[in-house]
Amino acid sequence: MDRSLGWQGNSVPEDRTEAGDDKEYVGFATLPNQVHRKSVKKGFDFTLMVAGESGLGKSTLVNSLFLTDLYRDRKLLGAEERIMQTVEITKHAVDIEEKGVRLRLTIVDTPGFGDAVNNTECWKPVAEYIDQQFEQYFRDESGLNRKNIQDNRVHCCLYFISPFGHGLRPLDVEFMKALHQRVNIVPILAKADTLTPPEVDHKKRKIREEIEHFGIKIYQFPDCDSDEDEDFKLQDQALKESIPFAVIGSNTVVEARGRRVRGRLYPWGIVEVENPGHCDFVKLRTMLVRTHMQDLKDVTRETHYENYRAQCIQSMTRLVVKERNRKDRSRN
């Protein structure tokens, strides 16, 4: 009987070795398991920003996505109070767990955005916030104690587009152009139960055209590897063509088709949040949480943060050179 020796001399049964291969089994195939175990112990974190005018269902959607109730004690402002309101940045953090995996989810909200009569540059506080997080990480990274760096960088920004307009409004364009180099933007078509299916298609096409026309770089789904199976490729293609995701959220559970589901009860019917025939909520959740969360973090780290860091270093170098030249000149 041919017995191959595994690492540390443990005998490994024959069927473990590759057929027709004389390679010995070293055992590093368990690496993914080791990484998995360590990551699970450490826990994951994700920072999601939601932006858009008030009344588009942002809070409801966040609650629906993560099955939480983050906004229970929120007080809604009346129109008069909002006249004086400026754009704020608020953070809610919540720890959720599923099958032993812990996620620290931070939601960054932008109350006041787009609500005033004059909304000139109302995206500035948002852009500044994102830059601040980059700056803080940059400092921490260059610091002495790097073991426990807290990563507050924004990994993804869901931008809510109103279904009541004829496509993108000037404010939408300005916001996305100001932020697309700083954060992954995923455009969302809000309150999609206002629209009939042909209207949804029409608006989506229009918005996609406008995004291209204005040169806005939204988050791109990575292309499938060519060796993936057809089903997966089709799914991926369908996902790309669903942008912007037409979503509906709900904080309430209703009875539909004999089941209790999250939904909205109208006199003319029941809208089910998780019904793919009603809206793209499931697609969004799959993309955001189940398939692309890690990629969103990677792109933030490798692209947006690196851009910021490069710019920072460049401008610092320029300052240092200027200062040195000035000193040289004053010495001569």
Added chain:
Amino acid sequence: MSKGQSGLGKSTLVNTLFKSQVSRKASSWNREEKIPKTVEIKAIGHVIEEGGVKMKLTVIDTPGFGDQINNENCWEPIEKYINEQYEKFLKEEVNIARKKRIPDTRVHCCLYFISPTGHSLRPLDLEFMKHLSKVVNIIPVIAKADTMTLEEKSEFKQRVRKELEVNGIEFYPQKEFDEDLEDKTENDKIRQESMPFAVVGSDKEYQVNGKRVLGRKTPWGIIEVENLNHCEFALLRDFVIRTHLQDLKEVTHNIHYETYRAKRLNDNGGLPPVSVDTEESHDSNP
């Protein structure tokens, strides 16, 4: 006149109200066209007929309102337009050789479309209505009401009514113009319970229970425009056309126009404004 940000269904609703294509739908602006930088005023006149009664209907739309990033004073072009119509009428009235029937281009009613956010009025809504309720009859309307469940709708309406009251915005029918008790009770009921009307408009017909109805077809059901359980379109239509049409014109003529006229005469030292063009010749039989 229909007012409100683009995409709130103004054109569709006006078409539904008058059951004819009186409003050209601004098919989403082409890439070559841009959202108008200033508020435009587009007036289109139609003659419609029913039961032998002819009506000249003029629909005035305001594309570009509230769409910009900075919307400060975007109501000014509209206020200006309304006052210009009053001025036109005034000039005709004080003419020596007056036409028998002065052409009336004054705005009798302004439907203001409120976005159905479910929260409250927007600062822009408040500013607009504050300024314009003094010169024209404003009827606030909640657009695209199929966004809200029954509960959300009634809460939103309550909040909007309260905000309008707190800010002293007198929408039509104004309390101070109720002529007698009968008017007052009827209008009170409308003011405190029905308004602002939550409407849905549609120019497409579907078959429901054997009847052809105007509606919107969604995967979860058909929203019937004229079904009072679904939305208040029928109430708005009856209110504006079947019961209060004449009153809208009267209030415009007797109150808003008179206010304008009084102010103009005052500014002119009690004298009527002098008509500059004396070459105008008038037909004695228009």
